[in-house]
Amino acid sequence: MIDVLVVDDDFRVVNIHAGFVAKVDGFRVVGTAASGAEALEAVERHRPDLVLLDLYLPDAFGLDVLARLRAEGRECDVMIISAAREAEAVRGAVRSGAVSYLLKPFGFNDFRERLEQYATRRAGLAAAAVHDQADVDRAFSPPASGPAAALPPKGLSAETVRLVETALRETSGTLSAAECAERIGVSRVSARRYLEHLTESGKADVGLRYAGRGRPERRYRWR
Structure with missing residues (x-):
């Protein structure tokens, strides 16, 4: 108990x-x-x-x-x-x-x-019994919430994934990588990597916003 x-x-x-x-x-x-x-x-x-x-x-x-x-x-x-x-x-x-x-x-x-x-x-x-680094990594990883749950890819931190998830959840509309970066205090490039990871994991959707003749902006929304 x-x-x-x-x-x-x-x-x-x-x-x-x-x-x-x-x-x-x-x-x-x-x-x-x-x-x-x-x-x-x-x-x-x-x-x-x-x-x-x-x-x-x-x-x-x-x-x-x-x-x-x-x-x-x-x-x-x-x-x-x-x-x-x-x-x-x-x-x-x-x-x-x-x-x-x-x-x-x-x-x-x-x-x-x-x-x-x-x-x-x-x-x-x-x-848990700790025999090697893999055992330590499992201890620090977030618990799985379903059969599709998995650790972030190498180079991504579970803590930052949670920060990006929170930023998306609390956004009523869509969020760009630059806006996400400003909210959680990381670089735009890093925010983009985490947002793409959430999209590939099926937790977020991405769409394009066209403005003028420049490249379209990728905008993300929590599913």
């Missing part, structure tokens, strides 16, 4: 998330918190395996709470659940070691998929 702490300053959201957790086999809520200070106290008291952490708390930014947990040596994992769509927030979550980042609003199926992916990866790490 995976013990979960739910952290959000809106009690209605806490109840919704706690209800979602209760519907996923293998997970249970052991506590809730409405602020950064309460979250730190609750982690000390309940020793959860996983913290569902909002970023916009009344007394602290969620990533600062995560940093405090790491500084205090807390071994719990943290999944960010927030409406924060800024690329810097996503990059900060990746740098801080968050296991996932789920944008509000979301449905139960998306939530369940993230928890099940986490449980699969957690079980794999617990049972």
